[in-house]
Amino acid sequence: MQTLDQERTSAPPKQIEDLSLLGEVSHRTAGVSRLEMCIQCGCCGGSCPSEADMDHTPRMLFAMLRAGMRHAALMSNTPWICVSCYHCVVRCPQNVHIADVMYTLKSMAIEAKLYQDSTAPDFSQTFVDMVEEFGRSFELGLATRHYLKHFPLRLPNMAPMGIGMLSKQRMNITPTRIKGIAQLKAVLKRAKEVEAAS
Amino acid sequence: MSDKPKFAMYWAASCGGCEIAVLNTNEKILDVDANFDVVFWPVAMDAKYKDVEAMQDGSILLTLFNGGIRTDENEHIAKLLRQKSKILVAFGSCANEGCVPGLANLSDAREIVHTAFNTVSTDNPKQVYPMTSYDVPEGEICIPKILPTLKTLDQVVDVDYYMPGCPPESHQIAAVIDLVIQVLQGKAELPPKGSVIGAGNSTVCDECQRARNVKTITSFNRIFGQEIDPDLCLLEQGIPCNGVATRSGCNARCPTAGAQCIGCYGPAEGVVDYGARLVSAFASVIDAKEPDEIDRILDGIPDPAGQFYRFNLAGSLLRAGKSAWEKA
């Protein structure tokens, strides 16, 4: 993990465009993010159930965005540890769309290929690949593929649970494909084009 | 020709009611003859425009001009009579404020011609429209050209006095004739130029005998289909009576007879826009605070432009030339 101090000393000289980082994140976030309104009160970091595993509290991450620390901010594991519980969102005295900012930071990190651990990005991508292929999620395929790649050593431990799920028919053996998969693919293709153009 | 002062009366875009009102003064018309030399009065005597053109400027003492300015002929004669007359009176509602012909200003001139010559009531299978000039073997025939909008007399020429009414009440005409004769005899003075003559200073209510109270209107109704209290103010009974804003002088004829005033005497002294006065007055006494409730009450006035501008449209601030958005 890169600390604030390291960023200050080791990062290349600040580029002007970095000052636009906060605005860029805000712009790419769904809805009106209100990110610029943050008063650094820390209510988000205080509320977070998974803060213990985060490199930075959300508040600190926002301060880094403000400071234009692009590399350090995108490298932070914080967005990947966010569990989308929305506690911080409803408690934020400035109504910052914190959870959605986290989604934005994830997508920016993937784009910039800046993350320390590929577990989470891979999980998301695997999930998305399946949805794009079938139109539905496919838990068995997802879980096995994911665990095989990232937690092979845990698989034996998980086996009873997987077997339980399967034996109780709580996991489908084969994926379900929606009828309008062609339509969905067309929609997503256009969506990606629109996104690239905007 | 006698040396009596010269008198003229002309009708432009009007119905002829004003002439009848003059004749309705009965024996008073003889005073006109006794005191004036009638030189031009198309409805009463034969005359040619060229005879008028030949007159010396200012040689006509008094011209009563009725009708609005609808055609180039109207405009030409208005200018001509202005030139030849010492005193030019806008006589009757049309010359003053446009009157019913002025309602044509709600439509485009082309639409008007189209409506006149090509609607269900007109049998015009060949789509023949009048032309302003047409060559025939005998030469060229011309008819007057219609102007884009109807104008009041003072929108075309300078006017000395205004005499409102549709038509002006005969007793008021008689009084004005008396006044002019007295002036001729040196017994009275003319009022200041620009004055309204032959009418009162206040509004119709001033002469209306119906009892009036504090007003709160909960609905507007048409005059038929309900019991009307003969002694109570019509507006208080929800009848949109324009008397509150209409110049007095008619002795409140319509409300007295049981019909609402429709406003032929035009605005009161000093009023800039007649319709605006009525809009404000009627709306002020509506008994509602919620927009929906107000709308419900206002639905009782289905045609506000007609209600408030039946006589005054051509003389109103907006004059109701069509706005761009409705043009095809």
Place this chain on the structure above:
Amino acid sequence: MNKYILYPGCSMESSARAYYDSLKAITDIIGLNLQEIEDWNCCGATEYLGIKLTPAYALISRNLALAAQQADGTRTVVAPCSACYLNLAKADYYMQEQPVLGQHVNEALAAGGLSYKPGSLDIRHLLDVLVYDVGLDTIKSKVVRPLTGLRVAPYLGCMVPRPDYEHRWSDYEYPVELDRLLNALGADVIEFPLKTECCGGHMTQISPDTAFELIRRLVSAADEHQADLMATLCPMCQMNLDAYQSETNKFFHTSYRMPVIFFTQLMGLAFGLEAKDLGFGLELVSARNALAKIGIEHPAEIPTGTARPKKDGSLPMPAPLPRRNMHTEKGKVVK
């Protein structure tokens, strides 16, 4: 009969089959007409949003577009799954808050011959519809086998009461809708302080250690409150707490056996339906012992919730705040 468009979501057909089965079993009883959206697709859960914005919202909005198209005399979409509910509701809200997002999404939808006008549907969670449309009185009137004696910890998780942009719930942190519904079924409802805390979400896949800690907090608190079972309304919560409970036990060397059951299953029981028709038995931590309590003799009174301080010498507590729609009456003091 109340008519709604149903968006079940992927889990309802697999890991949360018990939820779907029990829901289908009770709809007729309480007069709920749910019409499933024809050919719906996955909402993207919490994953797609972190990859690309416009495709994520286009994916969600295809469902909205289909729902609006198929809506027949209703404008309400019901989602029983928390993540689905949140994604649909949030998409609809953000496309109104930020019209350019709506434009982009509609450009994408157009490629599939679809369109959606943000704000044209109401997105509601199943519990919301049950409590506020069907009504607790109706539900109460259908109860033939009250769950008396069953100590239930109501557990909603995160994504139903939050962020709640449309202000549909009594509170972000301590909503009372599920408690009231379980009460109506006759259950002994525990004042469960962690009722909207996080179950770990996708952390079971990404950072299992983080997830186990979150699961432990919930299960241990329910155990601490002597709950017979936890009632939930979220497939993800059920999955995490139920399927990963034994892993969690191993991780912390504990031995919790806390059944986690969908609230619709409990409704079915109270309505007199057979447990087997309600998806019981599909849970990995069995609810057998808990169910055994119902219908058997009344257990000894166990004090519920945090006991109020005794009268003698103690100081009075303030009255509870009136709940429903408190957020819409911002600034108004309720005395």
Place this chain on the structure above:
Amino acid sequence: MTYKFEPTIIGFTCNWCSYRAADLAGTARIKYPPNVRLVRLMCSGRLDPTFVFKALASGADGVIITGCHPGECHYLEQNYKALRRFQLMRRTLVGLGLEPGRVKLIWASAAEGARFASEINIFVEEIRALGPLHWGVPDDEEPSTVHSPLSEMEVPA
């Protein structure tokens, strides 16, 4: 030379609320387009429809009328009279051939400087979308020169 259309708008304000809201917008340096020119009245109840007609007749493309919120009138309830007049006036204007959107009534308290500015923003854009107000001025098309000497004509009777 051609001109880019910039709407001209007359705004009527109440001395106690909206005029102060406009002052407040100024004090807070909240920007809005310069298309609106304000007239101060003591109360929206002073608003005579004549003023609106006059503005529209004299070159304004739109008129915005502002007053205290219902129930908050400095003179107790005169803003309700303004509301009623506004509704009848708008109906009348529509009857005279005007788009209803050219006149607008909004409420703004003395504290609502930001709201005042944003309403002005919105209204300017609405009027811009409607385009310029063209009343058919009577002098638009002068009749072409009369073809024949009118003096030769028979006087119609």
Place this chain on the structure above:
Amino acid sequence: MTQHGGTSPKLALSESKGEERIGVYVCHCGTNIAGVVDVQEVAEWAAAQLEHRGVVIGREYKFMCSSLGQELIEKDIKELELTRVVVAACSPHLHEHTFRTACKNAGLNPYLCELVSIREQVSWVHTDKAAATAKAKAVVSGGVERVIRHAPLEPLRVPIHPDTLVVGGGIAGIQSALEIADAGYHVYLVEREPSIGGHMAQFDKTFPTLDCSACILTPKMVQVGTHPNVTLLTWSEVEKVDGFVGNFTVTVRKKARKVIEDLCTGCGICQEKCPKKVIDDVYEAGLGYRKAVYTPFPQAVPKYPVMDVENCTYFEKGTCKACEKFCPTNAIDFKQQDEILTLQVGNIVLATGYDLFDARRVTNYGYGRLPNVFTSLEFERLSNAAGPTNGNIVLRDGKTTPKAVGIVHCVGSRDRNFNNYCSVICCMQGLKFAHLVHERTGAIVYNFYIDMRTAYKAYDEFYQRVLEEGTLFVRGKVAEITDVPRRPDEDGHLIVQVEDTLAGKQRRIPVDMVILSTGLQPRYDAKETAKRFGLSCSSDGWFIEKHPKLDPISTMTEGIYIAGCVQGPKDIPSSVAQGAAAAARVLGKIQQKEISIEPVRASVNQDQCSGCRICNNLCPYNAISFDEDRGVSLVNAALCQGCGTCVAACPAGAISGTAFSNDQILSQIEGLLLLNIDEPVTA
């Protein structure tokens, strides 16, 4: 006679050409105006392009409102024989008076001056210099057209009734009432609770000096109660206010105490004997009990108790009457009814105070659910020697002394979910609590704050004193307070979960007691009160002052002043200062004996009035009457407030209004539209 109806506007313009000699003065206001508007161009344009309208001089000057600027106008009036003056500067609400006075000094009737705003409404709100300059010209042109039609006027003189109404008997109202009464004028002090004293009477100590609140407040309360110039109306509420500055008629409901004040000696036997205990939500903040007949606290002024009929056993069940039986002076009267009083006053001071933010709304702080979470007002009672625990700081069980206490700042304040403003007093209040807890219990004290705001005299020193005492400060907005432990050391405690933003980590801090430094908010009925007095509230609900900096005491309604928290959150010294300032204003008004008010009045031209009676029910002040004999309506100038609604309504055009005549406004509109702002497009 006047012009005829349809006359074209152009004619109207040329008629008055050159009749007046007008001076146009354009102010730079430093760079405030000149930074955006080309003031020189505006002045030159007015002189050249409006010459035909009578403009004889156009000048610009750095500060028109300065004495040099005013002298410039005065000199021109004399030398150039100006008959009208237009000043283009700031809002007329700021400097209209200044320029009118300048005109008056030069012998010109002050009402022949027009101030048009090119600062608040042009330079401060526009950025495009060309467009702003064009608009400034239009505004000046509007002013010129308007001023031509101004008529010389004289201000109206209205007598001031010497009595004053003060609403609210908290410290601000008390201060105001005493200042006025001491100056020799009569005051009615209306308070809706049974006693005056307000929130201050509930406090134990006051920051930063730690004076005992009661010790400094009660002498003032007694003074009010015994002052010959004060009529104290407690347990009373203002129901209606009519009239205007100098002559208000106020209707007050004096609620039935069910105790005859003339007979009651305040001995307290009735309270002692009353068998009904009721939780005291007001004075004891819900933490203590009172009887159904009660004085809220021993030092209450007046001393007479009131009966709470909703909780009285006699009113509930028809029996009991213990109070009546034991009262030695037969002062109990169960049949006593509310009284309606009508007061005549010249000025009004509103000091209705604040409500405490309802901490139950922040569900994550658990107030109302977790017993040992207290609000600030509860803690004030808890720490007050006269409170329910005799000043022992204990948990809600009534006996346990806390070993660790967390004090949470900004509860309900600085939060868009609740109140978006800073409540001003909470930081100092939190520090005071920290000190008291430390002093009385020796407990570990944590203060959780977002930003520490200790402005004003001796406040920051107090912060340092509390630091010195060892209070632990954590910078972070508390996320939640819970009783669910995660670790063994948390068992049996409340846990304050917060990000320590200076350490950058989340902390869970076990404590025994949490005190919420709860914010202030407007009274729940502030909007209704504002309406009743004809005032307006900000969007937050605080009453709006006339000017936020230069006149925070007056309101938009002349003769009504505000003091204390009704205007916004403030501490005791500020409330006292504002109360005294309001009194000074009132005294100033009373001593003028009469005041001049703007001569904006309507009048009826009786020749033209037809007696249609449209106007008759339009006036909320009943200034319009109908003369049945003459059949005309009349306006009573003394009652008319100048709104102009009747002027706009008169269908005959018979009612005219001074200062805002039809002519003036129509001309102004025409002037404003002289220029249009279409931008040329280069092809």
